[in-house]
Amino acid sequence: QQSDEELIELIERVKKEMESRLYLPGHHYQKDEVIQFADDTGDSLKLAQLSADNGKADYIVFCGVHFMAETADILTSSHQLVILPDMRAGCSMADMADYSQTEEAWRVLTSQYGDTIIPLTYVNSTAEIKAFVGRHGGACVTSSNAKQIVKWALEQKKRILFLPDQHLGRNTAFDLGIPLKQMRVYNPGTKMLEGDQKGLDEVRVLLWKGHCSVHENFRMDHVRKFREEEPDRNILVHPECTWDVVQASDYAGSTSYIIEKIRTAPNGSKWAIGTEMNLVKRLINANPHLDIVSVNPLMCPCLTMNRIDLPHLAWALECVAENKPVNTINVPADVAGDGKLALERMLALV
Ligand code: 13P
Numbered sequence: 093q094q095s096d097e098e099l100i101e102l103i104e105r106v107k108k109e110m111e112s113r114l115y116l117p118g119h120h121y122q123k124d125e126v127i128q129f130a131d132d133t134g135d136s137l138k139l140a141q142l143s144a145d146n147g148k149a150d151y152i153v154f155c156g157v158h159f160m161a162e163t164a165d166i167l168t169s170s171h172q173l174v175i176l177p178d179m180r181a182g183c184s185m186a187d188m189a190d191y192s193q194t195e196e197a198w199r200v201l202t203s204q205y206g207d208t209i210i211p212l213t214y215v216n217s218t219a220e221i222k223a224f225v226g227r228h229g230g231a232c233v234t235s236s237n238a239k240q241i242v243k244w245a246l247e248q249k250k251r252i253l254f255l256p257d258q259h260l261g262r263n264t265a266f267d268l269g270i271p272l273k274q275m276r277v278y279n280p281g282t283k284m285l286e287g288d289q290k291g292l293d294e295v296r297v298l299l300w301k302g303h304c305s306v307h308e309n310f311r312m313d314h315v316r317k318f319r320e321e322e323p324d325r326n327i328l329v330h331p332e333c334t335w336d337v338v339q340a341s342d343y344a345g346s347t348s349y350i351i352e353k354i355r356t357a358p359n360g361s362k363w364a365i366g367t368e369m370n371l372v373k374r375l376i377n378a379n380p381h382l383d384i385v386s387v388n389p390l391m392c393p394c395l396t397m398n399r400i401d402l403p404h405l406a407w408a409l410e411c412v413a414e415n416k417p418v419n420t421i422n423v424p425a426d427v428a429g430d431g432k433l434a435l436e437r438m439l440a441l442v
Pocket residue numbers: 120134135136137183216234235236332345346347348
């Protein structure tokens with residue numbers, strides 16, 4: 093068992109030895125003990141763009157979750173190896189849209205609506221789902237570009253199928269002026285659209301029944317309590333929160349948007365933030381001139397993001413230094429090819 097000091101020394105040594113042959117992107121939800129070593133930090137969009145632009149690194153050790161490492165693997169050249177320090181770092185939301193269920197949904201929905209639907213997928217999805225979307229003319233979205241991409245998609249076809257996060261889909265479409273009555277949740281269990289079966293012809297937004305188990309913990313009872321007890325506290329949430337929470341909040345946006353909002357906040361202002369715990373804690377510690385709390389007083393960790401820790405990072409880097417890389421992400425070529433279509437359509441639009 094190595095001490096933290098030894099692990100830190102090992103990581104620093106490998107980074108120094110490998111120089112630009114090694115690249116460490118880190119998502120904003122990563123722990124401090126990991127993010128301190130990131131070459132770049134960012135939200136999902138920025139990390140996708142940086143991976144696409146990085147031609148130099150032979151090894152990309154991705155400090156984030158599995159779908160992000162897959163995205164990096166799809167976008168980088170074949171000589172570059174993408175490594176996820178712990179393969180258990182998944183995303184429960186991405187796991188909510190399974191490939192065969194998606195094919196079945198497409199069959200059900202196109203038999204009802206014909207050729208009037210374009211599929212979109214949040215990047216928080218498996219490579220197979222991105223490939224499905226790419227094959228059917230659709231694109232990926234992230235929380236920072238969802239509005240532009242949904243707008244583009246609705247210019248292509250009358251309807252969208254939005255996978256796998258119903259909340260981001262609903263919040264974005266509503267923001268674009270689409271009323272809730274023109275949205276329906278598709279339930280992959282019943283293979284049906286939920287709710288009122290009247291007015292289905294008017295539906296424009298078909299939302300996959302998926303969600304983020306972290307962001308669903310920021311609830312209306314929390315928001316109401318702040319409004320009653322501290323009306324001067326600004327409420328700032330991620331759009332993976334439910335529609336009512338986003339509507340009741342003052343601001344909603346991606347992790348980068350949240351960071352920027354806090355960076356430019358007036359001295360002494362009060363904030364309640366509804367997003368993953370590591371980011372909220374970091375914002376609290378970095379901004380003693382502000383009064384920041386989590387929307388949910390229990391704070392909400394993403395357990396899978398937290399799988400990447402000092403021992404796993406040190407182990408992955410040590411294996412790279414010994415030229416015996418572990419936990420490499422290898423998206424099969426056909427899946428990567430179609431997935432890339434969906435990602436590139438997104439990147440061309442933003
Ligand atoms: P962004 O960093 O793109 O806002 O995404 C948040 C997220 O849930 C990543 O899993």
